[in-house]
Every structure is written in C-alpha cells, then in structure tokens.
Amino acid sequence: MRILLVEDNELIALGIIAGLRAHGLVVDGVGTAAQAEAALATLDADAMILDLGLPDEDGMRLLARLRAKGIALPILVLSARDGVADRVAGLRAGADDYLLKPFDLDELVARLHALQRRAGGRSVDVMEDGPLRLDPLRGEAWLDGQAVPLARRELALLAALMQARDRILSPEQLKDRLYDYSEEIESNALNVHIHHLRRKLGPEIVETVRGLGYRYGRAGA
Secondary structure, three states: OEEEEEOOOHHHHHHHHHHHHHOOOEEEEEOOHHHHHHHHOOOOOOEEEEOOEOOOOEHHHHHHHHHHOOOOOOEEEEEOOOOHHHHHHHHHHOOOEEEEOOOOHHHHHHHHHHHHHHHOOOOOOOEEEOOEEEEOOOOEEEEOOEEOOOOHHHHHHHHHHHHHOOOOEOHHHHHHHHOOOOOOOOOOHHHHHHHHHHHHHOOOOEEEEOOOEEEEOOOOO
C-alpha cells in the first residue's frame, strides 16, 4: 500500500514514515497543502494521511477542495483537534476516517488497511485464492496451510497483484507499490522480486503479459 503523508511537523512526520515503513507500507511525505496537491498529480497513492494544521492552508480547506474536484482517494485526518465539532466537520468535508493525536501506530496501520479494504470492496483483510492466503495487515502469507516467508516488498507485490486480479499492471504501476519517490530503484529490482515470488509460490503466480506488464496468475502451480 502506498501512502501520501501530509504533515508539517518534521519530527512527527519522520516517526510516522519510519513506523509505517516498518509495517511494510510505502510512504511519501510532504509538509504543505500545495505540495500535497502537486504530489497527488503524479503519485498513484492508495490513501492519504492529512494533518489539519498546515503552514500554507488549513487542512480542512484542502480536504474540501480535493473532494470538490472529485478526488476519491481515501483520506484519514490525523489531528490534535479533538472536539466533536472538529471531527464532525472533518467527516462532513470528506474525510473517510479521523484519528486523534497522540495515536497508537498499530491503530493507524489498522485504519489504513480498513480504508483500503473498503475501497477495494472487501469485508476482511485476508485475501484468498485457492491454496493461497495473504494477510497484508499482519504481513503473512500461507500456501496450502503452510506459512511462506516473504520479504516486505514481496508481500507488497503479491498484494498489488491479488488486488488487481485479472487486470494487467505495468512495471511502473508495480514499482509505485514497492518504492517511494526518494528511493533509487535498480533496473532489475522488479524482476528480482517477481523471481522470488515465483520461486516461493509457484512459477505461475505472476503472469508476464509481453509488452504490457504483469498480472496475478495461479499459486502453487
């Protein structure tokens, strides 16, 4: 899952980014409303975490403007504004969730996964296909009931493919799910991750569609 974090407090932002990355999420951080809008024009994010106390504009106005533009990206407001009126205003402006500071990191991660689950039309976090089960929240996978150890980016790659199901994802789309904009990506990095998934889950788990990209195949084959 790729997250856009909009938080102007550098210390808080660094802590959130480190914590989310430790849970296997890809995170891009910006500190102003203007930077957030610019990032949304280029990033293929799955959700946004929005602080309301931004230096160039109140986050509530940014939220309302994004919704007025028809941007349907799941948005979680993360704010110290703890009044009932503030929470109601945030939800009415278009927030999908509202979490108060200080917060528990595990709760934040769980809420982000819940947003992605609802956006994907799923009622539970665990994704299943035949002998394969994947729990993105816990970062665990099983094949034929046996746990399969997957590295963080292998889990992210598998989750992206399973969520897309029959849709073809380009290499660029998959890289967006594995790396944030600050990371240097080696030319063969994606191929390495795909190779590891095929070795662990079967050669047909990732189908190569020549000239277009990749899609989810079949586990255990």
